[in-house]
Every structure is written in structure tokens, then in C-alpha cells.
Amino acid sequence: MNLQPPTQTPPRFWTLVMLTALAPLTLNMILPSLPAIADEFGVSYATANLALAGYLGLTAFIQIIAGPLSDRFGRRPVVLVALAIFALASGLCYTATSFPLFLTARLMQGAIISCFAMTLAITRDTHAREEAAARIGLLAMSMAIAPMLGPMVGGAVEAAFGWRAIFLGYGLAGVGLFVWCWTDLGETASREGGGFRDMAKSFRKLLRLPRFWGYAVTMMFSTGTFFIFLAGAPLVAGQVFGLGPAMVGVAVGSVTLGFLMGSFLSSRLSVRAGVTRMMLAGRVVATTGVAVGLGLTFALGPHLPVVFVATLFVGAGNGLTMPNSHAGAMSVAPELAGSIAGITGALTVAAGGGLSWLTGVLMTPARATEVWLAILLGACLIGLSAATWLRQDEKKTAPEGAA
Incomplete structure (x- = not known):
């Protein structure tokens, strides 16, 4: 499967907004549903809370991996793979019959944080420094609005359809964004460097x-x-x-x-x-x-x-x-x-x-x-x-x- 478009075509701004907003929505939209999740799987609330704490902790590691991969292979493949993993993981959460399976799939959803990192990198790829800051300022507004709306929407969905419907919504959002990004998200990274060894040298230089x-x-x-x-x-x-x-x-x-x-x-x-x-x-x-x-x-x-x-x-x-x-x-x-x-x-x-x-x-x-x-x-x-x-x-x- 060829994940690279033939030409460099920067995505629409609203594509970046949707990719930016999905990460915080995935983190906190399930917050009101944690008691119901704990009851259904017969675990304590503290154990169910691993769906938040474990997810947040894993995102730090994922960002460290996704960033260098995007410099080596491009932003587009990282975004598409992250969305595919996210959609699959959401489906597994929706159908999970045991808490270990649910928690494993929930942690897999953390792949979506890669898309947030990619929106920053894509914005910098396509704009000068000060212009990139202005565009990131607009993206940051979606990062602020999404956490405010997430728990309210999640609570309403749970009340109407049950907590599993939240993960069905995540899955549909992941599939929809994958299709959208396939057609709209062109490659923006130059990828002028060599292999991983050259990139590792540059990375060590950066950290100094x-x-x-x-x-x-x-x-x-x-x-x-x-x-x-x-x-x-x-x-x-x-x-x-x-x-x-x-x-x-x-x-x-x-x-x-x-x-x-x-x-x-x-x-x-x-x-x-x-x-x-x-x-x-x-x-x-x-x-x-x-x-x-x-x-x-x-x-x-x-x-x-x-x-x-x-x-x-x-x-x-x-x-x-x-x-x-x-x-x-x-x-x-x-x-x-x-x-x-x-x-x-x-x-x-x-x-x-x-x-x-x-x-x-x-x-x-x-x-x-x-x-x-x-x-x-x-x-x-x-x-x-x-x-x-x-x-x-x-x-x-x-x-x-x-x-």
C-alpha cells in the first residue's frame, strides 16, 4: 500500500484542527463513564482509572517514537497508521468482554497523540517561524475547547446509549478521519537526511x-x-x-x-x-x-x-x-x-x-x-x-x- 502522494500537498487547516481536537477528546470524554466501566467489568474505580492514567503515561512514550519516525518516513504515513490503530483499538474497546482486553485496547488508542505532534510539525513545515506560531495559536484553541466539551458530550452519550457508544463514536471518527486524510493530507516533510544513524547523530546534536x-x-x-x-x-x-x-x-x-x-x-x-x-x-x-x-x-x-x-x-x-x-x-x-x-x-x-x-x-x-x-x-x-x-x-x- 502506497501511503505517499505523488506531490507535496499541504492539508487544509480544518484537517489539522480535527486531528488536534481528537487527542484531548479521546483522553477525557470517558471520564463520566468510569464508574459504569468499573461496574460492568467488576473492577474497582481505581483500577478502571487506569484507562485515564495509563493512557496519559503511554502518550509520552508514543510521542518520542512518532516524532523521529515522521522525520524519517514522513508525516503522512505516521498520521495514517496512527488513525488506523486508533480506529481498530476503539472497535476493540466497544466489543471488549473483559477488563484486560478493554485496557489493552484503550492504551492502543494512545496512538492518536501522534496526530497532535504531527499537526505541529506540519504547521512548521509549511510556515515560517512566526507564521507557524500564529497558526498553532488557532490550533491551540481547539485544544482548549475539546477538553471542555468532552466530558459533557461523553456524559450525554452514556446517558442515552451507554458507555460503549462512546467508543463506537471514537471508531467512526477514526475511520472518517483516515479517509479524509488519505485524500487531503499530502506530505510536507523534506526528509532530506540519511538513515536512522544520521538522524540519531542530528538528534544527539539537538539535545546539546x-x-x-x-x-x-x-x-x-x-x-x-x-x-x-x-x-x-x-x-x-x-x-x-x-x-x-x-x-x-x-x-x-x-x-x-x-x-x-x-x-x-x-x-x-x-x-x-x-x-x-x-x-x-x-x-x-x-x-x-x-x-x-x-x-x-x-x-x-x-x-x-x-x-x-x-x-x-x-x-x-x-x-x-x-x-x-x-x-x-x-x-x-x-x-x-x-x-x-x-x-x-x-x-x-x-x-x-x-x-x-x-x-x-x-x-x-x-x-x-x-x-x-x-x-x-x-x-x-x-x-x-x-x-x-x-x-x-x-x-x-x-x-x-x-x-
């Missing part, structure tokens, strides 16, 4: 570049604030402020709303302002919001508007930072854009998991708000330091008047 790690650290501790937020928000909103489940969901949406706003601004401003300037602006916005929120909390005690306006700034800062840091990182070595998208994705998942765990360990009901905001501020400051260094390094190395 300080600028790559500047972008990576900025991404790790920017996205890390989102994981810190998710780990602490239910405790703060529920136990400190006494919000009910519905209002906890509204409060948690503050960071997503901020991310939408920041991503929209990135799509409009990145070409004019430049990647590193936008990254730095995002880190300043996030750090300032959390610092003011923490200061007011120490001075006046916990207040709901203060806390969740501060986290709104965190989301807005991430929306300004992340599209530009993705575009900047892939510009360090454009010929390795797929590998860079994969490894930075894996690093952000690993950092997010670690920061989420740290938040859970350090937070206590007695001082939950202060500790939570302090952890957020620490992550913001590390990201700000990395973005500041990148901005200063770019100004030193750029031609006079170009920075």
Missing part, C-alpha cells in the same frame, strides 16, 4: 543545544502550571470555598477561558511581535497574575474571585506562550521538526505528571490556597527565567535591528 532546552523548559513549566491547577483546583474550590460539583466545574474552567483568550491573541500578534517576545509576554502575564493573587491571599485570606482571576491569568499566559514556544523549538532544527514535537510533548507530559504529584503531596486542607498558589508561582518563575534567557540570547545573536 542550549536554545532547544530553553524552549523545552519554558514549555514544561508553562504546561506544568495547568497540571498543578488541575491537581489543586478541586480541593480549593470544594473544601476551601464550599462549591458544589457543578460550580467546581465552572471554577476549573477559568484557566481554559484564559487559555482561549491567550491563544487567540497569539494567532493575531505572533507574526508582528515575534516568537520570543510573545513567549516572554506570556510568562510575565502568568507570573504577575499568580504573584498578585498570592500576595492578596496572604494579606486578606482566601477569596474566590482573587484566586480564580489569578488562574485566569495563568491560562492567558499559557495561551500566549505555548504556540510560540512550539514554533520556536521546531525552528532550532526544522529538519527535525517531528522529533522536536515528539520529545517536547513527552517532556511536558512528564513534567506535568511530576508537578501534579508534587502538588498533591504538598497541599493540605489547612493551607490549601496559599500552597497551591505558591507552587503555581514557582513553576511560573522557572518558565519566566527560561523565556527571559531565550529572549536575551536571541537579541544577542540577531542582526542589529532585527530583534
Whole structure:
């Protein structure tokens, strides 16, 4: 089967939007159905939760593998193979009669994360650095909207048709996107390098570049604030402020709303302002919001508007930072854009998991708000330091008047 088109034909933008949105929908759309899944297979809720935790952990490894493969063989084959595996795995989840089979198929669904990494690499393949950042800003908006809609849609589908219908929907989406990408997704990677040995040498060289790690650290501790937020928000909103489940969901949406706003601004401003300037602006916005929120909390005690306006700034800062840091990182070595998208994705998942765990360990009901905001501020400051260094390094190395 020939997976390569005869000519290089960049995909439509909406193709990338659909590929971007499917990954977060696959992660969290089943969240309301975990109790029903546990009951049907006769396992504990903690065991059923492996369908989320195990899936998330595996995606880090998949991105590391998919990125270099796309640099060697092209973006198109990786996307098509990932969609085929995803559709097959969804069908197995739909028909599974035992939990081990269900969990194995659920983990196989993690192949879809390759498509998210590929959308970043394809965008960089087809646009200059600042233009790529603007386009990624638009893609990031779908990454924000999809997680908000996923649990609501999943809950409605389960209530109407049962939890298995969610996986039937996944399977149909996978088949439909496979057919669509077969006709619309042309190859965009240059693939000018040699074999795996040459690519491994280039990859090792990349990992020794300080600028790559500047972008990576900025991404790790920017996205890390989102994981810190998710780990602490239910405790703060529920136990400190006494919000009910519905209002906890509204409060948690503050960071997503901020991310939408920041991503929209990135799509409009990145070409004019430049990647590193936008990254730095995002880190300043996030750090300032959390610092003011923490200061007011120490001075006046916990207040709901203060806390969740501060986290709104965190989301807005991430929306300004992340599209530009993705575009900047892939510009360090454009010929390795797929590998860079994969490894930075894996690093952000690993950092997010670690920061989420740290938040859970350090937070206590007695001082939950202060500790939570302090952890957020620490992550913001590390990201700000990395973005500041990148901005200063770019100004030193750029031609006079170009920075």
C-alpha cells in the first residue's frame, strides 16, 4: 500500500484542527463513564482509572517514537497508521468482554497523540517561524475547547446509549478521519537526511543545544502550571470555598477561558511581535497574575474571585506562550521538526505528571490556597527565567535591528 502522494500537498487547516481536537477528546470524554466501566467489568474505580492514567503515561512514550519516525518516513504515513490503530483499538474497546482486553485496547488508542505532534510539525513545515506560531495559536484553541466539551458530550452519550457508544463514536471518527486524510493530507516533510544513524547523530546534536532546552523548559513549566491547577483546583474550590460539583466545574474552567483568550491573541500578534517576545509576554502575564493573587491571599485570606482571576491569568499566559514556544523549538532544527514535537510533548507530559504529584503531596486542607498558589508561582518563575534567557540570547545573536 502506497501511503505517499505523488506531490507535496499541504492539508487544509480544518484537517489539522480535527486531528488536534481528537487527542484531548479521546483522553477525557470517558471520564463520566468510569464508574459504569468499573461496574460492568467488576473492577474497582481505581483500577478502571487506569484507562485515564495509563493512557496519559503511554502518550509520552508514543510521542518520542512518532516524532523521529515522521522525520524519517514522513508525516503522512505516521498520521495514517496512527488513525488506523486508533480506529481498530476503539472497535476493540466497544466489543471488549473483559477488563484486560478493554485496557489493552484503550492504551492502543494512545496512538492518536501522534496526530497532535504531527499537526505541529506540519504547521512548521509549511510556515515560517512566526507564521507557524500564529497558526498553532488557532490550533491551540481547539485544544482548549475539546477538553471542555468532552466530558459533557461523553456524559450525554452514556446517558442515552451507554458507555460503549462512546467508543463506537471514537471508531467512526477514526475511520472518517483516515479517509479524509488519505485524500487531503499530502506530505510536507523534506526528509532530506540519511538513515536512522544520521538522524540519531542530528538528534544527539539537538539535545546539546542550549536554545532547544530553553524552549523545552519554558514549555514544561508553562504546561506544568495547568497540571498543578488541575491537581489543586478541586480541593480549593470544594473544601476551601464550599462549591458544589457543578460550580467546581465552572471554577476549573477559568484557566481554559484564559487559555482561549491567550491563544487567540497569539494567532493575531505572533507574526508582528515575534516568537520570543510573545513567549516572554506570556510568562510575565502568568507570573504577575499568580504573584498578585498570592500576595492578596496572604494579606486578606482566601477569596474566590482573587484566586480564580489569578488562574485566569495563568491560562492567558499559557495561551500566549505555548504556540510560540512550539514554533520556536521546531525552528532550532526544522529538519527535525517531528522529533522536536515528539520529545517536547513527552517532556511536558512528564513534567506535568511530576508537578501534579508534587502538588498533591504538598497541599493540605489547612493551607490549601496559599500552597497551591505558591507552587503555581514557582513553576511560573522557572518558565519566566527560561523565556527571559531565550529572549536575551536571541537579541544577542540577531542582526542589529532585527530583534
